[in-house]
Amino acid sequence: MKTKLIPILLLTISAISCTTQKKLATETASKSEMEIQASLTDTQWILTELEGEKVDVDQGENKNINFLLNSKDNTFSGFFGCNTGFGSFILEDGNRIRFTNMGTTRMACPDMTIEESQVLEAFHLADNFTLNGNTLSLNVGRRAPLAVFKMAEIQKDLITEKYWKLKTLEGKEVKMADNQEREIYFMLKTDENRVVGFAGCNTFGGEYSLEEGNRIRFTQLLSTLKACPDIAVSEAEFLKVFELSDNYTIDGDTLMLNVGRRAPLAVFEAVYLD
Incomplete structure (x- = not known):
């Protein structure tokens, strides 16, 4: 009786092994397709x-x-x-x-x-x-x-180490409030890939990464916590731009931060400081 059970057991193990291999092959192929599409x-x-x-x-x-x-x-x-x-x-x-x-x-x-x-x-x-x-x-x-x-290639020199002044936010022109300390801006610093800027009331900072295809990502964003109730531009809306944007368009001294290829989330102008 035991002799008959051994072949059956081996056949069962073999069938399970084949099924597992087919499943792994399918999952690997599916993963590969996903990586290609990404x-x-x-x-x-x-x-x-x-x-x-x-x-x-x-x-x-x-x-x-x-x-x-x-x-x-x-x-x-x-x-x-x-x-x-x-x-x-x-x-x-x-x-x-x-x-x-x-x-x-x-x-x-x-x-x-x-x-x-x-x-x-x-x-x-x-x-x-x-x-x-x-x-x-x-x-x-x-x-x-x-x-x-x-x-598209990464061209860091076109976007980094420049003072980018905010011109429009969600399609609306931005004007500096009378009580505003300074204009809204940001800079991409090449040392340690840091982003620094001023959001209208608070300063902020974090990290960024540039990838081929004009892709950009901002992470680890933090800001100071001052209260400025009379500022014309919503800081939350402005900082949301950095959370959402995944690509940029640059044309001379004009920089647009975008999500997908919809209308720009924000448009900036390069200002050259002496």
């Missing part, structure tokens, strides 16, 4: 090649054809050389992607070197993507890529 979203992608033709990239001017996928609400937005665009996207297993509900502004730019219609057609046709390090290709089927993009 690398794809919430970062700025700059066009470098369209239908096999190289595209000039000018990082300094921030006028490159680019787009960003917002993971929070599955919307996307971009700049296509003349007009800005927007819409929705769907990511599925197997590196599949679809762009839907696309729309653009309707400015006329006759001197463009690239046809916007070609760029938009790439988004309309794409049904899958290839992600290789910092390079993203939008494809249809298994043909040559429709368009190739690179992840």
Whole structure:
């Protein structure tokens, strides 16, 4: 009787082992898909090649054809050389992607070197993507890529060690109150990646990190606790900007802190101190 039980027991253990291995393989594949999708979203992608033709990239001017996928609400937005665009996207297993509900502004730019219609057609046709390090290709089927993009590089010198004065908050112009000690501002210090600033009544500080794709994160924010009831700008609203923002846009001496690609949470102007 015991002799018969041993093979049955071995078969049972083998079956359990196979099931466990299949489960682990599925979980690993699922995790890999999630990691790929996380690398794809919430970062700025700059066009470098369209239908096999190289595209000039000018990082300094921030006028490159680019787009960003917002993971929070599955919307996307971009700049296509003349007009800005927007819409929705769907990511599925197997590196599949679809762009839907696309729309653009309707400015006329006759001197463009690239046809916007070609760029938009790439988004309309794409049904899958290839992600290789910092390079993203939008494809249809298994043909040559429709368009190739690179992840925006980190350019710390454009944003760090500058005095950024608040100009607008949630779309409203900011004016300094008569009883305000100084203007609202912040600075990103390169030593230990510290952020310091003044919120209208209290000083604040914390940490920040910059990542490729114009991504930015603020953490460990603390402020002093003075009471200033007559300040025109809500300190809570201002500090909320640092809690929410996940990317930035910079154009010369103008800096915008954003969440996804919605309207800027706050706009700042660089002030150069003697």
